[in-house]
Amino acid sequence: MVGIDHRIRALLVATVILAQPAMGGESEPARYESALAEWRADRVASLKGPDGWLNxxxxxxxxxxxxxxxxxxxxxxxxxxxxxxxxxxxxxxxxxxxxxxxxxxxxxxxxxxxxxxxxxxxxxxxxxxxxxxxxxxxxxxxxxxxxxxxxxxxxHPAIAAFEGIESYPADPDWRIVARFEAYPEPRKIRLATVVQGLGWEPTVPGTLEFEARGQSLSLEAYRSHDGFFIVFADGTTGDTTYPAGRYLAANLPGPDGTTILDFNRAYNPPCVFSEFATCPLATPRNRLPVAVEAGEKYAEKPDSP
The missing domain is CATH 2.60.200.20 (Tumour Suppressor Smad4)
Known part of the structure; x- marks a missing residue:
């Protein structure tokens, strides 16, 4: 892949936690926001850690x-x-x-x-x-x-200088049940990356079909070590979110053929944080015709004086 499987595994842990029943009388919305805040804190800690992108x-x-x-x-x-x-x-x-x-x-x-x-x-x-x-x-x-x-x-000085990631407020409407539709045979496709002339060829077992903002939508899902990895663009891309798209991790479908797409956990590619990453870019197939106002935002840094 692109050296990100172990990070996707960490992100999938949050999906498992969010799928568990509420405990101790805490309301579901409060529990969800608490888990999301913890995921965001872990995300920042990961970026600043030894295997993170900031160093x-x-x-x-x-x-x-x-x-x-x-x-x-x-x-x-x-x-x-x-x-x-x-x-x-x-x-x-x-x-x-x-x-x-x-x-x-x-x-x-x-x-x-x-x-x-x-x-x-x-x-x-x-x-x-x-x-x-x-x-x-x-x-x-x-x-x-x-x-x-x-x-x-x-x-690396970027670690100490890092000020965190701006995100949209949590919106439970962007935590969506998606139906997995398998291709007759898994496909190999080629994605462009931020490195000119360098591609990435993931395995695509099928698509994730879901409803959002009154529309029927679809994303191709790429197989990761123990789940799905998705590279997507949407109506916010190049405006409030990164011009090359964002990433999302999801669990494999359960017995009913569905999984959860939690766009509140849509995250920026590593090339947002370092010029030395090899990020795959969203394909036209995975450009959603709606504005996904959830997950991480992007603000271009001003040029240094």
Whole structure:
């Protein structure tokens, strides 16, 4: 996928919680708003956490053979100034596999173990191998036929500067029962991403059919690890919400063939928070002809002086 399955799993936990019966005499609307507020707080904590999007410091695409890495300008992969020694080492690409070779005299770690020469697992083969140097951490990502390096800085100034996410007020009318309609056979489609020339090909098992604002609506659902992942646009897109669309997670349908689409939990793509993300974009098929005034908003940041 696009390196987001573990985040979708976390988002699906909230769906399970919201589907449980009310406890302790709390009214359903109050319980719903409380659970939504908790989900939003967890969302911010996730963005600021070690695996969040705010600490991304670089995205580099690898060529075959050796790719030098460090802060010196002559490297193939140039780390942010002041974050690393002139040369940290080399990423060596051979037959679709990536090995990291540490520069002599430099300390690079995998967990607590020093690394001199290590074959790296990318993010499409389970948990990617994480290497660190000081506050820097990096993993290998695979997007279609391209291999890249995702660099994080755990001391990134964007973490401290983050002021949260503006959202629409909770609206229970946008928590909607949807009927899953399976395709005769799951399909593969190609979505464009924010990276020019880079696509994403999810599996599409079918559509989610629902009613909203007096209209019959439909969204193609993409299969994630243990649920559905949806990329959609609507009448707010490019106005009060992000121009490339928003994302939504949903559980697989129950025995009655339905699931819940809670647009109050529609969330911004990671490219809202970092230029180093590879966000898939909404297709024309998934552009809703209504304004979904629910979920996260987007306000373009003013240019720095």
């Amino acid at each position: 991304l410091a670089g995205l580099y695409w690898l060529k075959g053979g050796a790719n030098s890495f460090g802060a010196a300008a002559g490297n193939d992969l140039v780390a942010p100034e002041g974050s690393a020694p002139p040369r940290l080492g080399d990423f060596v690409v051979d037959n679709g596999m990536v090995t990291f070779k540490t520069e002599p005299g430099v300390e690079v770690f995998h967990g607590e173990l020093p690394v001199t020469d290590m074959l790296l697992t990318d993010d499409q083969d389970g948990e990617p191998t994480l290497l660190t140097h000081g506050s820097l951490a990096w993993t290998v990502i695979r997007r279609m036929d391209r291999l890249g390096v995702r660099l994080r800085d755990y001391d």
